[in-house]
Amino acid sequence: MIRARDFTRIDEYLYELPAGYRQDMRVPARFYADEQLLRGLAEDRSLEQLVNTATLPGIAGYALAMPDIHQGYGFPIGGVVATALPDGVISPGGVGYDINCGVRLLASRLEMEEVEPHLDRLASSLFTNCPSGVGQGGHVGLKPHELDDVLENGARWALRRGFADAEDLERTEEGGCLAGADAGKVGPRARERGRGQVGTLGAGNHFIEIDSVERIVDEDAARRIGLFQRQVVVQIHCGSRGLGHQVCTDYVQLYQKAVRRYELALPDRELVCAPLSSPEGQDYLAAMKAAANYAFANRQALAFHIRRSFEQVLAGSVANFHLYQIYDIAHNMAKIETHRLSGQTLSLCVHRKGATRAFGPGSEVLPPAYQDTGQPVLVPGSMGTASWVLVGTQASMAQTFGSTCHGAGRTMSRHQAKKSVHGHTLRRELEDRGIRVRAGSLSGLAEEAPAAYKDVDRVVAIVHGAGIAKQVARLKPLAVIKG
Amino acid sequence: MTGPDNMQGPVRFEEIEHTADRALRIYGATWEAFLLNAAKGMNSLLATAPGRSRARKSKEIDLQTIDAESLLVAWLSELAYWAEAESLVFDQFVFHELETTRVRSTVAGATVEKLDRHVKAVTYHDLKIAKDAAGFSATVVFDV
Numbered sequence: 235m236i237r238a239r240d241f242t243r244i245d246e247y248l249y250e251l252p253a254g255y256r257q258d259m260r261v262p263a264r265f266y267a268d269e270q271l272l273r274g275l276a277e278d279r280s281l282e283q284l285v286n287t288a289t290l291p292g293i294a295g296y297a298l299a300m301p302d303i304h305q306g307y308g309f310p311i312g313g314v315v316a317t318a319l320p321d322g323v324i325s326p327g328g329v330g331y332d333i334n335c336g337v338r339l340l341a342s343r344l345e346m347e348e349v350e351p352h353l354d355r356l357a358s359s360l361f362t363n364c365p366s367g368v369g370q371g372g373h374v375g376l377k378p379h380e381l382d383d384v385l386e387n388g389a390r391w392a393l394r395r396g397f398a399d400a401e402d403l404e405r406t407e408e409g410g411c412l413a414g415a416d417a418g419k420v421g422p423r424a425r426e427r428g429r430g431q432v433g434t435l436g437a438g439n440h441f442i443e444i445d446s447v448e449r450i451v452d453e454d455a456a457r458r459i460g461l462f463q464r465q466v467v468v469q470i471h472c473g474s475r476g477l478g479h480q481v482c483t484d485y486v487q488l489y490q491k492a493v494r495r496y497e498l499a500l501p502d503r504e505l506v507c508a509p510l511s512s513p514e515g516q517d518y519l520a521a522m523k524a525a526a527n528y529a530f531a532n533r534q535a536l537a538f539h540i541r542r543s544f545e546q547v548l549a550g551s552v553a554n555f556h557l558y559q560i561y562d563i564a565h566n567m568a569k570i571e572t573h574r575l576s577g578q579t580l581s582l583c584v585h586r587k588g589a590t591r592a593f594g595p596g597s598e599v600l601p602p603a604y605q606d607t608g609q610p611v612l613v614p615g616s617m618g619t620a621s622w623v624l625v626g627t628q629a630s631m632a633q634t635f636g637s638t639c640h641g642a643g644r645t646m647s648r649h650q651a652k653k654s655v656h657g658h659t660l661r662r663e664l665e666d667r668g669i670r671v672r673a674g675s676l677s678g679l680a681e682e683a684p685a686a687y688k689d690v691d692r693v694v695a696i697v698h699g700a701g702i703a704k705q706v707a708r709l710k711p712l713a714v715i716k717g
Numbered sequence: 718m719t720g721p722d723n724m725q726g727p728v729r730f731e732e733i734e735h736t737a738d739r740a741l742r743i744y745g746a747t748w749e750a751f752l753l754n755a756a757k758g759m760n761s762l763l764a765t766a767p768g769r770s771r772a773r774k775s776k777e778i779d780l781q782t783i784d785a786e787s788l789l790v791a792w793l794s795e796l797a798y799w800a801e802a803e804s805l806v807f808d809q810f811v812f813h814e815l816e817t818t819r820v821r822s823t824v825a826g827a828t829v830e831k832l833d834r835h836v837k838a839v840t841y842h843d844l845k846i847a848k849d850a851a852g853f854s855a856t857v858v859f860d861v
Contacts, residue, residue: 278736305736307842307858331838331860367831423798437835438861476801479837479860483794486841490787503786503841647734648861677833 236282238272241265247301247700248633251285258501259288265299265312266639266700271692274645278305280312286501287315292322292509294582295575298634300589301696302643302688306330308504311588311644314637316573319581323498323507324515326485326522328585329568333481333522334529335440335473336407336564337612339623340537340557342544345464346446346712352547353444353670357713359543360442361672364435364536366717371430374535381429385417388527392534397433399559402534404601406562407591407609408569410530416520420477421484428477428528433535437675437717439682440472442540443614444670445621445709455607455625455706460560467709468557469621470536471614473566474529481525485518510583519568526567533562560623561610565590565640573635584635592626592638592703611703615690616642617682617716618664621709622694629701638703639693646686655683670713679716730758738840739859746852748785749815752792755857756807759793762836762859763800764829774805775825785817786844789855792820793839800836804828834861 241249244264249272251263263285267275275281280303287309288297294316303312308327317323342349349356365372374397376384383391389410392398403410420428435442447465450456461467474481489506492498492514498507508514541557548555568585575582584591593600593609600609608625615621619642630636646654657676660683664671673679697703729750733740741758745751778795782788799805807826814821838860846855 280736307738307840307860311737327840331840427798427801438837480798483838487782487787487791487794490783490841494783502843504843506841644736647736648739649732649734675831675833 235279236285238275238281245700247696253288256285258499259285260290261288261293261296263288263297265303266301266696266702268692268696271301271688271696274688275303277645280305280310283308283310284313286505287313289501290315290317290323290325290505290507291498292317294318294322294580298637300637300639301693302588302639302641304643304645306587308502309585309587312639313587314589314634315585316582316635317510319570319583320511321509322583324510324519324568324583325505325507325585326482326489326518327504327506328587329482329522330566330587331479331482332473332566333478334526334564335566336529336533336562337614338470338533338537338562339560339610339612340468340540341460341560342466342557343554344466344552346466348552349466352551353713355547356444356543357670357672357715359547360540360715363539363543364442364715365433366435366715367437367674372433372535374433376429376432381425382417384432384531385420385524385527386415387411388530389534392531397538398534402537402559405559405603406530407564410534410562412523412526414520415523415527417524419517419521420481420524424477424480424484427480428475431475431477432532433539434475434532435472435536435717436475437678440717441617442536442715443469443711444713445469445711447707448620448710449708451705451707455704458603458607459610459623459706460558461623461707467560468540469612469614470533470540472533472536474525475532477528478525481521485521489514522568526564530562561612563590563612571636573631582635584637586637588640589637590640591636592624592630593636594626594628594631608704611638613639613690613694614641616684616687617714618667618669618711619684620690622690622705623707623709624694624697624703625706627701627704630703634702638697642687642690642693644686645688648681651683651686652677652680655680655685664714669711672714673716675717682716729754733856735858739861740856742854742856744852744854748817748853749812751853752789752820753810755789755793756796756810759796759836759859760806762834762861764806764833773825773827774803775823778820778822778824780820782818785846786841788818788820789846789857790839790841790844793857796824797836797839800832804832836861
């Protein structure tokens with residue numbers, strides 16, 4: 235078993251295992267941590283999973299993990315792997331089952347005190363209007379063939395259906411639509427699973443949360459982004475629902491054959507992959523983009539429901555209750571991007587599995603509003619704790635293929651969390667702290683207990699200290715809605 | 718062919734700690750027992766109580782894969798799909814054809830009012846089915 239002590243500290247927050255450590259590694263493995271997080275990493279197999287990703291054919295530079303690294307399946311969660319085009323591989327397991335799981339941040343022009351008297355009704359309205367739970371269908375009915383439109387156009391479909399403001403799309407990664415998506419590459423069962431779930435939250439660690447801006451760290455960046463002290467904002471954390479899960483399941487199964495065909499030797503079958511230049515590679519890329527577009531559309535439809543809830547509850551009582559979009563980011567995705575590595579400009583397929591794109595100031599893919607600040611990075615903490623808004627930096631472009639952390643990262647298994655935390659008790663503790671809770675499942679609530687996660691402040695302090703993102707504002711929860 | 722009572726007998730799976738997801742160690746003296754215990758193990762994640770609905774539903778499952786591990790993943794993925802799509806938890810399994818790379822089966826169960834957990838997917842992570850004198854065993858990680 236690989237241990238944290240096998241790694242060498244090469245910078246204040248950066249550890250490396252050289253490519254020669256294990257015979258099948260093609261590049262070094264690196265991760266960001268401080269000494270305390272380093273000790274915690276010995277508890278599970280996440281570092282071994284990181285080393286396994288360093289064996290992927292065509293991997294460029296180094297296999298990376300962010301400080302929220304924890305054990306996943308195949309890739310560690312918090313992993314970043316870039317493979318060089320044309321023949322580097324793409325791995326469905328490197329994106330994960332919840333394709334384009336991500337976070338959207340909406341902001342009001344209201345201060346906490348203005349919303350506080352209405353919070354109970356707001357939480358209940360959100361729980362009613364935003365369907366949650368396992369396999370739960372939504373209120374958005376799709377006409378025959380409309381699913382293809384969702385898959386190929388993502389948030390643009392939502393704009394045409396009246397679920398979006400034009401500005402929302404501008405403030406969404408990739409404008410809410412990945413070019414090259416092909417609905418025809420999404421299998422029948424995936425389509426079946428996706429047809430009724432647009433505008434739904436799902437279960438697990440997905441949530442909607444009303445927060446207030448508790449602390450501004452970077453006044454200038456906060457102002458440019460549209461954040462101010464005591465402001466009420468809303469986070470949405472969810473992805474592509476059953477459709478994305480099925481796309482990944484289908485292609486992981488299909489790629490078991492591709493691995494044999496292309497004679498790829500891998501340390502874990504969940505790492506199955508195919509050269510990007512191969513028909514299998516292109517098919518998955520087109521299907522993954524379609525699932526990613528579905529997720530953009532899903533978060534957009536949820537944003538519509540959330541705006542409706544704010545209107546239903548606040549209209550007539552509070553003026554100016556409209557929610558505008560700060561940003562929407564993906565943290566499970568593979569993207570074709572251009573990066574500089576060892577003095578060369580390369581076209582790379584950057585897999586981010588539980589990691590967030592964090593492009594720095596001046597990046598041509600960012601909207602004009604964020605050209606000077608860098609891309610907003612949304613880092614939700616564990617339930618009931620804090621969340622962060624960061625911005626991407628030039629250092630993230632140089633060190634991590636423009637990537638940074640995505641959350642707190644688990645330290646305790648769901649099984650253990652359920653044994654040590656009771657849903658009822660947790661709910662009461664949260665409510666005693668003034669946090670409204672609306673949850674479909676108390677056992678699901680217990681699995682997401684804050685004790686099961688790392689300290690998000692520590693994780694964020696590491697990426698800030700390492701320079702791969704910059705702190706802007708800390709959010710604290712007012713109400714949590716979970717499936 | 719195995720009849721409706723084939724879910725009886727000792728529980729032959731156990732939960733293994735996994736940081737982010739859920740993992741089960743599954744055992745079976747025969748390939749058939751192994752697939753049944755795998756189904757029973759996944760049921761324990763999906764719902765703690767059996768379905769109360771009187772109306773039972775059955776589904777036909779027909780899978781052909783390249784190896785035994787793929788069959789196990791495909792089998793459980795099929796059952797997880799029906800759990801999500803129709804809240805169906807199966808407790809009766811009739812096997813018409815069964816090999817390590819092939820299964821044709823009629824499965825039946827009742828709908829539950831609400832699933833306890835969403836099994837998003839069944840993974841291949843470190844999946845290797847071992848066979849020894851005691852039968853088959855494997856650890857399966859579920860994305861939840």
